[in-house]
Amino acid sequence: MFHTLGAFWNQSFFLPQPTLTEKNLPDQTGKVFIITGANTGIGYHVAAILYSLNAKVYVGARSESKATEAIASIKKLHPSSKGALEYLHLNLSDLTTIKGTAEEFMRRESKLHWLDNNAGVMIPPAGSKGAQGMDLQFQTNILGPFLLTKLLLPVLKRTAESEPTGTVRVSWAGSLAVDLGSPKGGMAWKSASDGVSTLDDSHGIRTNYGISKAANYFLGNEFAKRFGERDGVMHNVSTLFQDTRNRLMTLMNKQSYNPGNLKSDLQRHTSGLVRRLIDLMLYPAVFGAYTELYAGLSQELTMKGDQGLFIAPWGRRASVRKDLEDEVVKEDGQAAKLFEWCDRVTKEYA
Template identity: 30%
Template sequence: MFFAAKFDPAKDLNDLSGKVVVISGANTGIGYHTAKILAGRGAKVYVGSRSKEKGENAVAQLKEEGISSEQVEYLPCDISTPALARQAAEVFLSKETRLDILVNNAAMLLDGSTISTQDGVTEMIMTNHIGVAQLTMSLLPLLLKTSELPGSDVRIVTVGSNAHRGSAAKNPKLDFSTLAAFKDPHEKDTFPTFSRYSVSKLCNTLFSNALQRQPKVALSNIICISLHPGFVNTSVSSKVSWPRLTNAIMTLLAIKPEAGAYTSCFAAASPIVRQHPDQYKGAYLEPYGKILPASTHAQNTKMQDDLWRTTEEYLKGQGASP
């Protein structure tokens, strides 16, 4: 884009030594650069990736770029099913006794030919929301425990999108009190894939807001933030019908993944957030760290509660909830 970031991680983040961070989808793009920035400020970062090869390659690349080997570690982290998401959490919990920052970065941008899972939930919702919810809930006890430590600053950051303002996600008939919205493929919509993505990103902000309002979280110092990273040039252009055209548009208009990580880093570690917790708890941010009102649906507390309850019941039915 044709403007400069007012937030500079190199200057505006405090020393993060002693902090432990988990970032899902950190082997490439926004997640990779979020890991690089936070590790560069001294945090120990677990680089979550569903692919062992890509995750280990990302860790190796971070080391080549100057990050010490003690500060980055590969974490097997596949959130495409509740069972796998819980497994990722269990691997982490076997290694650490604290967790200061969770960045839910992994997401599906385009789904494949198999739109829905065996039980009818769309793959987009399964990965972008249910997997995120399971990972977060499985790590929440440790996040709460860490929040009780002196001087702690615990944050849960969920990378959403301004796509949560899309027409499908603004539908007045949208209802999360049952699984129906999780199973809707939006096949009659003009752009079904974007509709599914849009609703899944609404789920991200609804979930973040609902999480902030859960009694144990509300009584803690934990700050839950959802955000839009900006229009970022990612590898998605190679997976669309017109890759050359899409790549040209992305190159011209989109920001680089490193800049796309700035808002995540602001949410995860900016001292400004801790200085003003009441402003940032349950906030929705856009680049670079600017608080903006989320969509009307995203701010609807009944919709937040419905989503939380339906998600929790679904996970219990899968036998994968905490």
């Protein structure tokens, strides 16, 4: 309880200034990045900053038209950039498409310096499903990024072989919902028709969102344990959104639940009065980009000490609830169980 209240306070109020921004990031010429969900919100700002520093950025998005609009907008903002922006079709809610996405990227590139698993869905309409019929948040926030990351491990490993230690990275999308929205132990399971455990999506869309964010924390740590040292790739978890305004929104509008202290496209379903009041509590979305940039590019982070690290706004080392940390440490804990479940479910699509 005390940790949860502390995390809520420390990640929501009187935040220190970001330590890594477009003003002090070095030139990124020759670097290749994939930013999922880069057509809007935080991902858009991450892509824009990297492009302004001459990087080659793949804009992972489901809609080509929206990605093309975002690319044109970023290029207009930074006309002197010597970098490149490329559209990469990515539909995380349909597992049958992700292998094609990974193969297309590897046909076009021989290196990948940072995979930023930024994209996700938050509190969709009740009953929303992915293409394979599972809860939309589980498919988009857990299984999709898991499969994409696993398929891109070979190119990440090859890149790490010729780059400074700890500079090739994968970042996973966390949230204060890791602490505030997930059940004890992080996951909720049920027995499927064949008797094998599967994630339980019957607890409602808000709890499912919390589970999906705890899952990202677990997967960041499990990939780090299983592949980090072997491949020379650092995995970490960045807190993209803050949930300070959840309680106010819940009181004022029971049908709107939209975590985040960041102005972004996530507020599109919020009613006018609530949105005007909540806007007073929000930071510009670019601040979320600073958290991600710290995860992906900060030279403070090291392979030895920061594998699986949970990163708070706007780029700080942080911790999560002890019950979740305990599950990461256990050989047969919830983190390991989740990884095996993801591996089993996505096997036919790999």
